[in-house]
Amino acid sequence: MTTELARAESLIATIPDFPEAGIQFRDITPLFADGPALRAVVDAVTRPFAGSFDVVAGVEARGFLLAGAIANAAGVGLIPIRKAGKLPRPAASITYDLEYGTDKLEAAQDLPAGTRVLLVDDILATGGTLRAGQQLLEQLGYTLAGTAVLMELVDLDGQQVAGPVHTLFEV
């Protein structure tokens, strides 16, 4: 790992008992606030998929931050995968389990079937969110170019649910 990536990793804070007792919350906001760290992680998340995707999809809300930065750096567009009830024209939806609770994701159909999509999010925990995102993209007829995150919580074994997921940092 480069020095810049190691520094970026060191900026992720661990907050005990948020949003509920027993959860060690990994807070990426200090990393996103740091320009060189953000650039380093955007480059490293994208590198294995260079040239193999037409568009980036990000999962609301934290996934939007990474997806927007990657899309801009790669010069491609962005598909927002949103929590239920936010999109005026949802074309696909799916309910899924989280490390804490359940949620529902939706996406619009703004691109043709067969479009190659790189799916990104900040954290891989149980894998439920990214699996749901993959299934949503499949419902829309898109081709999954790959799935990538900043950080994987390895004890939760999300790779079994949503793998293979390219991850920069493991904890």
Ligand SMILES: O=P(O)(O)OC[C@H]1O[C@H](OP(=O)(O)OP(=O)(O)O)[C@H](O)[C@@H]1O
């Ligand atoms: O692998 P999983 O167990 O599914 O968990 C990972 C998901 O949990 C968090 O999102 P959250 O739903 O808390 O929403 P947020 O991005 O709006 O904070 C995180 O940003 C991932 O999307």
Ligand SMILES: Nc1ncnc2[nH]cnc12
């Ligand atoms: N422990 C955790 N920290 C931050 N985001 C998460 N999403 C799911 N689990 C999480």
